[in-house]
Amino acid sequence: MNYSVSEENYIKAIFHLQGDSGNVTTNDLAAALHTRPASVTDMMKKLKAKKLISYQPYYGFKLSAEGRKTALGIVRRHRLWEYFLAEKLNFDWEDVHEVAEHLEHVSSKKLIDKLDEYLGFPKFDPHGDPIPDSAGHMESDARNMLSETEAHQMVTVAYVSNQSKEMLALLKHRKIRIGTKLEIIKKFSFDQSLEIKPKNQQAFSISETLAKNIFVTHEQ
Amino acid sequence: MNYSVSEENYIKAIFHLQGDSGNVTTNDLAAALHTRPASVTDMMKKLKAKKLISYQPYYGFKLSAEGRKTALGIVRRHRLWEYFLAEKLNFDWEDVHEVAEHLEHVSSKKLIDKLDEYLGFPKFDPHGDPIPDSAGHMESDARNMLSETEAHQMVTVAYVSNQSKEMLALLKHRKIRIGTKLEIIKKFSFDQSLEIKPKNQQAFSISETLAKNIFVTHEQ
DNA sequence: ATAAAATTTTAGGCAAATCTAAAAAATATT
DNA sequence: AATATTTTTTAGATTTGCCTAAAATTTTAT
Structure with missing residues (x-):
């Protein structure tokens, strides 16, 4: 145990x-x-x-079934701490993982269930990965590559796979962050670029390279 | 290090x-x-x-000086987590210690400094023990045994040294908890019992035995 | 001051988690 | 199918943190 x-x-x-x-x-x-x-x-x-x-x-x-259950418990602890660090302590989302690697091994069930409650039972961590509930259930990972999403869809940015300074600089310039809602206006088959319109912003186009590194969800 | x-x-x-x-x-x-x-x-x-x-x-x-500095860092982590557990996660104060024993060993300085800030730089933990700041400084422990406090003083309950079920039951009955403000009305030299009057309550007397297990502060 | 008692240290072992080097087994190549 | 290569396991050490039993040292009592 x-x-x-x-x-x-x-x-x-x-x-x-x-x-x-x-x-x-x-x-x-x-x-x-x-x-x-x-x-x-x-x-x-x-x-x-x-x-x-x-x-x-x-x-x-x-x-084994028991092993999977154990793994889900560890993943739950890890992702709840990541959420806490990002949401409450204002950690940058690229810094949460390392600290959570240590916090996840504090295995008091009471602690984790109370933390979960305090955080409002979040369903996803700051990287967009689903957080198992206390019974080990979690939302299926509903994220898709932006580059593979149909036009005319309304989606929410959930995850960015490349987290280089350059990439983050570009996202910052475009005011795209986790949680940003945007509509896919049109996809150009010539270079696979696409035109997107973030809510409350002008539409603009982005390259396939960028679109392949942005992951989005459909339902919230 | x-x-x-x-x-x-x-x-x-x-x-x-x-x-x-x-x-x-x-x-x-x-x-x-x-x-x-x-x-x-x-x-x-x-x-x-x-x-x-x-x-x-x-x-x-x-x-050594280095050992003391290290110890203060560990104590800081322990007490900040205790404060967090009691204040934010609604742990009972008798339950915080055990969990903090584990959390204290996660030694990220950034984590602890951000936690400290999030909690509003508290000076005392839920047991009334002082929390060292990031430089290792802390308030001197201003707690005195209730049995050794002068009459006619207004004090605040800061700590209870005996935390047995029996003791906690008695405190519950008397509606005394950490933070309770009370006045020492009179001390009886015969049996060292004393009469106290908690704010917004009737006065009553308590035994020396109980008074020796209650610690209070004068200034807040 | 010596003997008895208590405290502390040393010596030798054990379990967990790691490693290197060598042996065994599976997979790929000719 | 036989051989070479890769992968995996075994064998034997090492480090950390703990243990018991015995020896060394200090403290207490007579």
């Missing part, structure tokens, strides 16, 4: 790596955790003994 | 034990940390090597 920081980091990494396909490999996990394959094998034996994963030597591993 | 959870717990415990007198003994520290004297000796060697304490075998130890 209670796991070490190290065990939690492995569980979380497996959760993120396994996507919907299923299996995670020793090498991939070692790379994700900046550790060595031998260390991964060691830990996999331990997690298997604790029934958090299924594991066949040489054939990778995947989370 | 960055210490393990275990090192931080030792440093904090030495800080609390050394009071103003100075030296802390191996046995006392072992008792405070629920560990064995041999483990204390091991850790003392490590902390000495890191120049956080001065340590002469068989003659106890005390914090």
